[in-house]
Amino acid sequence: MLARIGYNLLQVCVVLAFAPLVEGVASRLKEILQSKRGPSIFQPYRDIWKLLHKDEIGSEYSSWIFRAAPYVAFAAPIFVALLIPVLTRYPLFFAFMGDMLGGGSILALGGFFATLAAVDTANPYGPMGASRTRMVGFLAEPVFIVVFLTVSFVAGSTIPYIVQMRWITPIANFFEPSHVLLMIAFLMLILAEDGRIPVDSPSGQFELAMIERSKSLEYSGRGAALMKWAGAMKFFVLICIFLNVLVTPWGLARGFSLGEVLLSIPLVLFKIFVFVLVLVSIESSLAKLRLFRIPEFLGAAFVTSVVAMITRLSEI
Amino acid sequence: MNSSFFQVISALDALTGALFLLTALGFVATRQVLASLQLFIMQSLLLALSAGLIGIALDSIHLLAVAAITIATKTLMIPWLLRRTVGAEVYRTREIERVLNIPSSLLLAAGIIVLAYVVAYPLLGAVKVPFEQINLPLGIAAMFLGAFTIVVRREAVPQLLGLLAVENGVFFVGIAIAPELPVIAELAAAVDVAVIALVVGLLTRSIHRRVGTTAVGRLSALRER
Numbered sequence: 326m327l328a329r330i331g332y333n334l335l336q337v338c339v340v341l342a343f344a345p346l347v348e349g350v351a352s353r354l355k356e357i358l359q360s361k362r363g364p365s366i367f368q369p370y371r372d373i374w375k376l377l378h379k380d381e382i383g384s385e386y387s388s389w390i391f392r393a394a395p396y397v398a399f400a401a402p403i404f405v406a407l408l409i410p411v412l413t414r415y416p417l418f419f420a421f422m423g424d425m426l427g428g429g430s431i432l433a434l435g436g437f438f439a440t441l442a443a444v445d446t447a448n449p450y451g452p453m454g455a456s457r458t459r460m461v462g463f464l465a466e467p468v469f470i471v472v473f474l475t476v477s478f479v480a481g482s483t484i485p486y487i488v489q490m491r492w493i494t495p496i497a498n499f500f501e502p503s504h505v506l507l508m509i510a511f512l513m514l515i516l517a518e519d520g521r522i523p524v525d526s527p528s529g530q531f532e533l534a535m536i537e538r539s540k541s542l543e544y545s546g547r548g549a550a551l552m553k554w555a556g557a558m559k560f561f562v563l564i565c566i567f568l569n570v571l572v573t574p575w576g577l578a579r580g581f582s583l584g585e586v587l588l589s590i591p592l593v594l595f596k597i598f599v600f601v602l603v604l605v606s607i608e609s610s611l612a613k614l615r616l617f618r619i620p621e622f623l624g625a626a627f628v629t630s631v632v633a634m635i636t637r638l639s640e641i
Numbered sequence: 642m643n644s645s646f647f648q649v650i651s652a653l654d655a656l657t658g659a660l661f662l663l664t665a666l667g668f669v670a671t672r673q674v675l676a677s678l679q680l681f682i683m684q685s686l687l688l689a690l691s692a693g694l695i696g697i698a699l700d701s702i703h704l705l706a707v708a709a710i711t712i713a714t715k716t717l718m719i720p721w722l723l724r725r726t727v728g729a730e731v732y733r734t735r736e737i738e739r740v741l742n743i744p745s746s747l748l749l750a751a752g753i754i755v756l757a758y759v760v761a762y763p764l765l766g767a768v769k770v771p772f773e774q775i776n777l778p779l780g781i782a783a784m785f786l787g788a789f790t791i792v793v794r795r796e797a798v799p800q801l802l803g804l805l806a807v808e809n810g811v812f813f814v815g816i817a818i819a820p821e822l823p824v825i826a827e828l829a830a831a832v833d834v835a836v837i838a839l840v841v842g843l844l845t846r847s848i849h850r851r852v853g854t855t856a857v858g859r860l861s862a863l864r865e866r
Contacts, residue, residue, distance in 0.1 A: 498652075500652045500653060500655070500656045501652065501655060501656070502655045502656055502658060502659030502660075503659075505656055505659055505660075506659055506663070509663075620744045621670065621743040621744055621747075624670075624743065624744040624747045624748070625666075625670050625747060627747070627751075628666055628670075628747045628748070628750060628751045629663065629666075631751045631754075632659070632662060632663070632666070632751070632754055633659075635754055635755060635758055636655075636658075636659060636662075636779075638758075
C-alpha cells in the first residue's frame with residue numbers, strides 16, 4: 326500500500342523532472358536535423374530557473390484569473406500523471422480515481438484556464454491565440470472521444486492500465502487494423518494538441534501566426550516559468566499516454582521492488598527519445614498549414630479514428 | 642497449415658486492408674494531381690500485398706500471379722502510360738478543382754464507409770471463404786470511395802484514378818471471394834485497365850490541346866450552337 330503511494334508520487338516526480346529535458350532534446354534534435362547546432366538539451370531547465378528568479382509583472386487591468394491560471398495549468402498535468410501508467414504496468418494507488426476521459430478533462434481544464442487568462446489581459450494577441458486554440462481544441466475533441474471510445478470498447482474498460490495490456494497479448498493484436506489506425510489518429514492529435522508543426526510552429530516568434538504560444542505572452546517571472554514547465558509536462562504526459570497505453574507498453578516495471586521501478590525510468594525515457602526522433606522528423610519534413618487548412622488535417626484524423634472504430638465493430 | 646500461422650497472416654491482411662482503405666480516403670482528401678497518382682501506386686502495391694498474403698495462406702499460385710500482374714500493370718505500366726500521354730499535366734504539382742471542400746467530403750466519406758459496411762454485412766457468411774471477413778467490406782468501401790472521388794473531382798486525371806481505384810476495390814474483394822479465378826481472367830482485366838488508362842489519357846491530352854485545361858468539370862458549361 327505505502328509502496329504504491331510512493332511509486333505514484335515517484336511517477337509525478339519523474340514527470341516534473343524530465344519534462345523539460347524532453348523538450349530540450351526535441352528542440353536540439355530539430356536544430357541538428359536542420360544542420361544547426363542548437364541550444365544545449367538542458368536549456369529549458371536554465372530558462373525555468375532564470376524565470377523563477379525574476380520579478381513578476383502583471384497588467385493592473387487583469388483579474389485573479391490571470392494570476393491563478395499558471396498554477397492551474399501547472400497542477401493539471403501533475404494530476405493526470407497520477408492517473409496514467411508512466412513507470413509501472415500494474416495500477417498504482419490513485420489509478421482508479423479517474424479514467425482516460427477524466428484525465429482528458431483535467432488536461433482540458435488547464436488549457437481552459439490558460440485561454441481565459443489570455444483573454445483576461447486584453448493584450449490584442451492573447452484573445453486571438455485563445456480563439457484559435459479553441460478552434461483547434463473543438464476540432465480535436467471529437468477525435469479524442471472516438472479514440473477513447475474505440476479503445477475502451479476493445480478493452481472493455483476506460484482505465485488506461487487495463488487498456489494497455491490488450492494490444493500486446495497476443496502479439497497479433499498489435500497489427501489489428503483498428504489499432505494501427507488509432508495510432509495514426511492519435512499521433513495527428515498529439516501534433517495538433519501540442520502545437521507542433523503542421524498545425525502550429527512551436528518556435529515561431531511572429532505573434533500573428535501564433536496559436537498555442539500567444540496565450541502566455543503576457544506572463545513574466547514565476548508565471549512564465551510555470552507556464553513553460555506546464556507546457557513541457559503536458560507534452561510529456563501526452564507522449565506517455567500515447568506510448569504506454571496505445572502503442573508500446575513494453576519496458577514498464579512488472580514487479581514491486583524499488584530497483585525494478587527505477588530501472589523502468591531509463592527504459593521509458595529511451596522510448597520517449599525514439600518517439601521524439603520520429604516526431605522531429607515529421608516536423609522537419611512538413612510545412613506549417615495555413616490556419617484554414619487545420620480543419621482538413623483534423624478532419625482527416627477524425628475520419629481515421631472513425632474508420633478504426635468501424636473496422637473494429639465489424640470484427641465482432 | 643497450423644492455425645497460429647493463419648492468424649498472423651489474417652492479422653497482416655487486415656492491416657493491409659486498413660491501409661488500403663486509408664489510401665482510398667487519401668484520394669478524397671488530397672489536393673494535388675501528383676499526390677493522387679502516388680496514392681494510386683501505393684494502393685495498388687497494398688492490393689498486391691494482400692493478394693500475396695492470401696496466396697501464401699491458401700497455397701494458391703493464382704493469387705501470387707495476380708499480385709505479380711497487379712504490380713506490373715498498376716504500379717509500373719499505368720504511371721508510365723500516363724506520363725507518356727498526359728505528361729506535364731500529371732507531374733505538375735497544382736491544386737485540383739473540386740465540388741466540395743475537403744472537410745465535408747471527408748465526413749461524407751466516413752458515411753460512405755459506414756454504408757459499405759451495411760451493404761457488406763448481409764453478404765458475410767454467405768459463402769465460407771477465409772478472408773472475406775476482412776476483404777469484402779474494405780473492398781466495397783474502397784470501391785464506393787473511388788466512385789465518390791469521381792463525383793467530387795473536376796479534373797480528368799484524378800477522375801481516371803478514381804475509376805482505377807474502383808477497379809482496385811473490386812479486385813480487393815475478388816481475391817478473397819474467388820481465389821481460384823483463372824489467371825486468364827485476371828490477365829484480361831489487367832490489360833483492360835491499362836487500355837482504359839491509355840484511352841482516357843489520350844482523350845485528356847486531346848482535351849488539353851483543344852481547351853487548354855484538363856479541368857473537365859468546366860466543360861459542361863460549353864455549348865455548341
